[in-house]
Amino acid sequence: MAMPTATSKRAHFIEPPFFLRFIDERPSIQLSLHHMRPPPLPHQTALLTQILERIEKSAEEGDRTPVVVFDLDATLYDNRPRTLEILMEYRTTILNSRPEIAEVLATLTAERIDYLLSDTLRGCGITRTEVVNEITRYWRERFFTDAYCHHDVPIQGAPEFVRACHEAGATIVYLTGRDLHGMLIGTVTSLRDSGFPIGTVGVELVLKPDANLSDEAFKRGVLPELSRLGEVIAFFDNETANTNLAKELYPEATVVLLETQRVPYAPPAAPGVEVIADFRL
Numbered sequence: 623m624a625m626p627t628a629t630s631k632r633a634h635f636i637e638p639p640f641f642l643r644f645i646d647e648r649p650s651i652q653l654s655l656h657h658m659r660p661p662p663l664p665h666q667t668a669l670l671t672q673i674l675e676r677i678e679k680s681a682e683e684g685d686r687t688p689v690v691v692f693d694l695d696a697t698l699y700d701n702r703p704r705t706l707e708i709l710m711e712y713r714t715t716i717l718n719s720r721p722e723i724a725e726v727l728a729t730l731t732a733e734r735i736d737y738l739l740s741d742t743l744r745g746c747g748i749t750r751t752e753v754v755n756e757i758t759r760y761w762r763e764r765f766f767t768d769a770y771c772h773h774d775v776p777i778q779g780a781p782e783f784v785r786a787c788h789e790a791g792a793t794i795v796y797l798t799g800r801d802l803h804g805m806l807i808g809t810v811t812s813l814r815d816s817g818f819p820i821g822t823v824g825v826e827l828v829l830k831p832d833a834n835l836s837d838e839a840f841k842r843g844v845l846p847e848l849s850r851l852g853e854v855i856a857f858f859d860n861e862t863a864n865t866n867l868a869k870e871l872y873p874e875a876t877v878v879l880l881e882t883q884r885v886p887y888a889p890p891a892a893p894g895v896e897v898i899a900d901f902r903l
């Protein structure tokens with residue numbers, strides 16, 4: 623995923639399963655399947671099943687190891703609760719000095735977190751430049767750090783599907799725009815605690831070496847190297863720039879776009895790119 627920024631247009635996350643409950647003076651983030659989603663579409667279940675069958679067949683034939691690539695943010699994880707937690711923490715620091723801003727922030731829920739922080743703030747009426755800049759600094763100092771990764775919540779069915787791919791014989795590659803120096807430990811801990819395979823044979827975690835490198839440029843450099851691991855069977859991402867490049871490089875792979883958040887003004891998905899809502903079978 624192209625990691626959230628504070629400066630471009632808004633994007634939406636489809637059918638969020640989160641809500642917010644207030645306790646005393648500080649809201650606590652309650653993560654629940656409160657909003658029940660309809661059953662997955664037949665196309666989604668058929669597509670995911672076909673990928674698992676192809677992994678098993680490839681693993682049995684034994685010519686090249688099957689490889690399945692997953693982005694993290696807005697692909698395997700919903701990271702809006704991370705932003706919400708940071709905004710709620712900021713709220714506690716201004717309860718006395720800026721009660722009117724604290725009151726507005728208290729109305730936020732995870733489903734109202736936009737791709738861009740500026741749009742999130744605008745959506746609840748916070749538009750004064752100095753206030754937006756102050757909140758943005760507070761958020762930026764925390765969002766891209768190990769300490770807040772544990773607030774992310776797996777997309778429905780994601781841990782189970784990734785485990786099924788691994789157990790079927792695929793090498794799993796987590797290819798993420800998170801940076802090595804700021805988010806490695808938090809990412810590994812989150813993957814472990816969420817039930818994703820990590821720290822075992824057949825699992826690779828690839829992060830940006832430099833936080834200032836754009837996600838798209840990073841993945842453009844890494845994607846061609848994935849063939850060193852084996853045959854890329856499937857690729858999952860929420861950004862069309864990445865799925866389109868993957869389809870160009872690996873035309874025989876099943877390339878899948880998650881219908882979650884994406885960068886504003888994203889290009890349309892290339893022909894042959896599949897679309898799913900989550901990982902439920």
